[in-house]
Amino acid sequence: MTRRGARLLPLRRRQRSAGTLQAQLYDRIRQAILSGALSSGARLPSARAMALEAGISRGTVDAAYARLSVEGFLVTRGAAGTFVTTPLPIPPLGASAAPPEQPRLPPRARAALRPFQVGVPAVDAFPVATWSRLLGRHARRARAGDLAHADPCGERALREAIAAHLAVSRGVVTRAEQVMITGGYHGALGLLVHALARPGDRAWFEDPGYHRARAALELAGLRLAAVPVDAEGLDVARGAALAPRARFVFVTPSHQMPLGMALSLPRRLALLAWARGAGAWVIEDDYDGEFQRASAPLPALKSLDDQGRVIYAGTFSKSMFPALRLGFLVVPSGAQDALARVASVLHPAPSLAVQRAAADFLGEGHFARHVRRMRALYAERHAALSRALEELSSPHLQIEQRASGLHLIARLTGARDAEVVERADLLGLAPGALSSYQACAATGRIEGLLLGFAPLPAARARQAVHRLAQAIEQALAPGSTRGAGAAQEASRRRSGLSPWRGPSRST
Known part of the structure; x- marks a missing residue:
């Protein structure tokens, strides 16, 4: 070479x-x-x-x-x-x-791992050799019949393995026929909006909420109602007042993204009752439900659904690795035909070799062992980051602790989070700006940092926190604010997102 x-x-x-x-x-x-x-x-x-x-x-x-x-x-x-x-x-x-x-x-x-990066698991601890062996096994075993068109809804073996896994780990009892394989969560969103939505349909969306999903849904022509969240999660009563005839609800009930609370049982029951009465679809994004540090993972919202209104969306991006781009939907009978038709022409499942390797990864116990190891590793990395932040004792950061998830939230005072993120970027760090997840600031702008601990080895936590303190000090320095709005806009441009278009798009 x-x-x-x-x-x-x-x-x-x-x-x-x-x-x-x-x-x-x-x-x-x-x-x-x-x-x-x-x-x-x-x-x-x-x-x-x-x-x-x-x-x-x-x-x-x-x-x-x-x-x-x-x-x-x-x-x-x-x-x-x-x-x-x-x-x-x-x-x-x-x-x-x-x-x-x-x-x-x-x-x-943005593919490189950097301290505090949000949405990335500990890929340094993923069993690459095992995965490569399984992937190679199915690449070598390809038959002539595999070279023709595959089932657009996904390989049967993987659908069965996912159904078995969900019954044990998430309390979701389903049949393999109801599981559809997708190209990650965004592939699932594309499938859902093409199959079930019409331009101009109303939808509830958590505020603050996952900004990339929000941007994708707006691009698809949905009109989003920014429904606030509080200590119990999505405010169902407020959602019903904002958009009583909404066709969709997009919600992260097990671990709200980004704030981290779980949707309370009364709110879960209220949401299901409203959806049943309104004939709406509830899209449950269970993006990291495997990782609960204080106790066993909470059951999924889907486990309470006896009327077929919840479509459960899962992904292996957090439990395995993001580049896999492998996700799935658990689809009620009322939506199966429409989703299957769209999958056959617009959103077919990923390659057979990847699906079959993933089926073996689950079926042979590698996935369960990996998740157990990751829970222990994340507890260690979470504790190390928490200790380093406590030692910092910054008057500008207030740390919020949650019992699940792969990031911490540090509420910020005295500086704009978007500018701190810009300064941290110069120092090789990748925290997230909490304000970028907010759609409507009518009740007050939120300022804070999302600090991902999953990709940050415990031994590097103190060094990373020291550099974060430097970024905050630089953002606080007189004359440092060259415009927090400009910094936030630059952050949005780097992530490929358009700025929020104002209250008219959320009501």
Whole structure:
């Protein structure tokens, strides 16, 4: 390999200190990327070619490539091949450090893991070798019949495995026929709006709520009512007053995104009663229901639904890894035909090999073991971040503790959260601005930081918090506010979101 693909030295087979062949290959490629020998956008040889060049098995290459992809160094583009992430996820080794008063702007690669990043699990602890083995198994076992059109609603084995998993872990009793496989949560949203919605339909949406879903639904032509949340979750009475004839309710009942409370039982029952009377669909986004630190995970809202009004949306982005882009819906009989028709022409399920590997990952117990390990790891990382924040004792941060989820909320006083996020970005951090999740500020603007702890190793928590304190101090410095509105707009542009268009779109 040249500058576009630096040639690797032969791997050492007889020296134990060198590690496994897979680890050696992983290290060589990683170091080539970090040093700049493999430049941004460089195309790597195919797994077969790399195996021949390095004198190792193709499975070893597949496993090393998969690990680098999970960590954000590589990206696979189907038949086009495997490439170094563009732009590079981190600066090359040896890059001169900028002085503290003028920190170096890191590359804008949102695929790279950075401290406090929200919505990303601990991909560094994912069993990549196991997943690669399962994926390789089904790639090698492809039959001629697999090359034709697959079931657009998903592979039967995966649907059965998900149904079995939900019955045990989430209290949702369903049949495999009611499970539909989707391209992650956003694939599920696309399927739902194409199958069940009409332009101009009203929908309740939590405020604050998941901004990417809000943007997707607005692009689809839905008119969203920004329904406030309080300590009990979605305010059902307020929603009924704002949009009594809404066709949809989008809700995160197990762990409200972003504030973290659970929807109380009285509110759950009230929501189901209203939906039954209004003939509305309740879309339950259970994005991280597996991770409850204080007790067993709360049962899903779907488990209380005896009238077929709740469509349960799940994803493996948090429990496995985001690049998998694998999700599912549990669909009541009243919506099955419409969703199946749309899936067949617009939103077919992901590739068979991925689905079959995921079915084995669940069915052979790897998923359950991984989730148990992650609960312990997240408890450790949550505790480490909490301790570091307590030691900081900043008068500008008030930490809110919740019993579930993968991020902490730090309420902010004295500075605009969007500007702190901008300053933190310059220091290599990736907290989220709570205000960006707010649709309507009629009751007062919320200011705070979302601090993801899942991708932050416990040993790095103090260092990350120290850099966060620097960002806050810079945002508080006289003359530092070059316009919080401009900073927030820049943050929205980087995330690909359009700004909220005002109260007229939420009422």
